[in-house]
Each structure stands twice: as C-alpha cells, then as structure tokens.
Amino acid sequence: MTKIKGVISALLVSYNSDGTLDEAGTRNIIRYNLEQNKIDGLYIGGSTGENFLIDTDTKKRIFKLAAEEAKGKCALIAQVGGINLLESLELAKYVKELDAYDALSAVTPFYYKFSFAEIKEYYNQIIAAADMDMIIYSIPFLTGVNLSLSQFGELYDNPRVIGVKFTAADFYLLERLRFAYPDKLILSGFDEMLFPALVYKVDGAIGSTYNLNAPLAKAIFAAVAEGNNDKALTLQNKMNNFISAVLDNGLYQTLKECLKLAGVDAQMCVRPPMSQLSTSQKEKAVEIWQNLKADLPQ
Numbered sequence: 397m398t399k400i401k402g403v404i405s406a407l408l409v410s411y412n413s414d415g416t417l418d419e420a421g422t423r424n425i426i427r428y429n430l431e432q433n434k435i436d437g438l439y440i441g442g443s444t445g446e447n448f449l450i451d452t453d454t455k456k457r458i459f460k461l462a463a464e465e466a467k468g469k470c471a472l473i474a475q476v477g478g479i480n481l482l483e484s485l486e487l488a489k490y491v492k493e494l495d496a497y498d499a500l501s502a503v504t505p506f507y508y509k510f511s512f513a514e515i516k517e518y519y520n521q522i523i524a525a526a527d528m529d530m531i532i533y534s535i536p537f538l539t540g541v542n543l544s545l546s547q548f549g550e551l552y553d554n555p556r557v558i559g560v561k562f563t564a565a566d567f568y569l570l571e572r573l574r575f576a577y578p579d580k581l582i583l584s585g586f587d588e589m590l591f592p593a594l595v596y597k598v599d600g601a602i603g604s605t606y607n608l609n610a611p612l613a614k615a616i617f618a619a620v621a622e623g624n625n626d627k628a629l630t631l632q633n634k635m636n637n638f639i640s641a642v643l644d645n646g647l648y649q650t651l652k653e654c655l656k657l658a659g660v661d662a663q664m665c666v667r668p669p670m671s672q673l674s675t676s677q678k679e680k681a682v683e684i685w686q687n688l689k690a691d692l693p694q
C-alpha cells in the first residue's frame with residue numbers, strides 16, 4: 397500500500413469531440429503526470445475528470461486504464477461518490493476488483509438536502525460494499541454540504557474513514573480537524589491555498605492544476621518543510637499567477653490546452669454541457685502556458 401501524501405493530481409481526462417472517452421489521450425495525461433510531474437498520487441473520478449457528467453461504464457473504463465498505467469507507481473484514489481448510491485456501490489466493488497487503488501473517496505451527496513444520518517449511512521454503505529479505506533470529499537462551494545467538526549468526528553468513528561479531501565477556505569475548521577484528529581489524513585483541495593494549508597500541516601494536496609504545475613507545488617512543500625515561508629510564499633505567488641489566469645480563461649479547458657502545449661498527445665475536449673475553448677481563449681492559453689513554463693523550477 398502506497399502512502400497517501402504529497403502532491404496528488406486530480407486527473408484531467410481527455411474526451412473526443414463527440415464526448416466519448418479518449419482512452420489513448422487519457423493514458424498520455426497519466427504518463428505525463430508520472431514522468432514529467434513525478435507526482436505522488438492520482439485522484440481519479442473527481443470534479444477535474446468531469447466525473448459528474450459521464451456514465452457508469454465510462455467511469456469504470458477510466459478507473460481501469462488508470463490502474464493499468466499507474467499501479468504501483470504512485471498512490472491511487474478512486475472517487476466513486478455521487479447522488480446515485482447504487483452506482484457508487486457498483487463502482488466501489490469494481491475498484492476493489494481492480495486491486496490497484498489505495499483508497500476510495502466519495503463526494504458528500506449533493507443536490508437534495510440529505511440529512512447527516514443519510515450522509516453517514518451513504519459512507520458506511522460504500523465502505524462496506526468494497527471493504528476499502530475511504531477519504532471523504534468535502535467541497536461545500538459546489539455541494540452546499542458543510543460538515544461540522546463533530547460530524548467529521550462521527551464519520552471518523554468508522555475506522556475505514558481515513559481522512560478528508562478538504563476543498564474549502566475554512567482554515568479554522570482545518571486547524572480544528574488537524575488538532576482533534578491528528579491521525580486522520582487531510583488533503584488540501586484548493587491549489588491556490590496550498591502554502592497556508594501546509595502551514596496548518598496538511599498531509600498532502602489533491603488538485604487539478606498539479607497536472608501542470610506539480611514542480612511548483614513540490615517546491616512549496618519543500619520550502620515549508622525547511623521552514624522557509626518567504627520562499628514558499630514567493631512560489632505560491634507564481635502558482636497563483638497561473639491559477640488565476642486559468643480560472644479566468646476556463647478552468648479544465650485551459651488546463652487541458654496547456655497539457656497539449658506541453659506535448660501531451662490527446663484530443664483534450666471537455667464533456668458537454670461544458671464548452672470548448674474559442675480561438676481567442678486558445679491563444680490566451682498559449683500565453684498562460686509560456687508564463688507558467690518560465691516559472692517552473694528546473
């Protein structure tokens with residue numbers, strides 16, 4: 397079992413122009429992450445993979461190809477959550493059979509206002525279906541679900557729940573979680589806040605932009621580890637110049653365009669209803685990638 401820590405890319409997935417999965421291209425994205433970025437882990441089936449826009453079979457194909465490309469090379473986490481619990485149970489069992497993943501993850505169920513008892517039951521059922529470790533995926537700004545400290549504690553009563561992917565700017569809650577549950581993992585989810593999250597002693601970080609800027613993220617980890625916060629902040633400033641430009645131009649589309657510019661051979665379309673980049677956005681992506689390249693540590 398690979399230790400889950402460090403810089404973990406939330407895998408970008410390449411789709412064809414008709415919306416089908418571009419398998420070969422997605423394999424190339426994984427290879428780029430392993431060989432160029434030297435990432436510590438991959439998070440498969442997250443927001444970044446456009447997971448909530450695709451069907452069950454496509455989700456399975458992505459879990460399988462990632463297992464084939466990366467098993468034993470880095471930590472592997474499979475996000476199987478959603479609002480169709482029967483699908484989540486099926487995916488969890490499928491991931492277990494692949495025998496390549498270090499943990500499952502599941503987003504807090506969204507859209508309907510589920511009670512906390514329902515949310516807890518959802519996690520316990522997914523865990524039981526696969527008998528695997530679980531990382532809660534908490535992303536309140538997209539799900540509307542805000543778990544409290546004591547609710548995290550209740551979820552942590554199941555020893556299979558090993559931690560949280562924490563995509564929120566609530567550093568008070570982050571500090572309380574770190575203090576109350578020192579043995580549970582905290583994986584920071586907002587790449588633009590990596591430095592402060594590391595000051596609060598998160599174990600690692602999972603993010604979309606690490607598909608491109610992992611070398612900067614690694615340098616931030618190293619700077620904080622050696623106590624050089626000024627250096628870490630300077631690096632975070634560089635990273636955020638990239639992230640803010642990407643967010644302005646279209647997040648996943650621009651990240652995928654940058655991968656193309658970095659030499660990754662893939663179709664790099666997004667799934668509808670997301671729209672593809674316009675010509676002017678593509679031109680902007682060239683500038684964004686050039687600027688990042690100049691800032692990446694050699």
Ligand SMILES: CC(=O)N[C@H](C=O)[C@@H](O)[C@H](O)[C@H](O)CO
Nearest residue numbers: 443563585586587588603604605
């Ligand atoms: C919704 C989403 O994609 N969240 C990612 C992780 O949780 C982040 O990596 C962000 O994409 C990134 O921090 C930019 O805001």
Ligand SMILES: CC(=O)C(=O)O
Nearest residue numbers: 406442443444602603
């Ligand atoms: C980390 C993130 O972006 C994801 O859920 O894919």
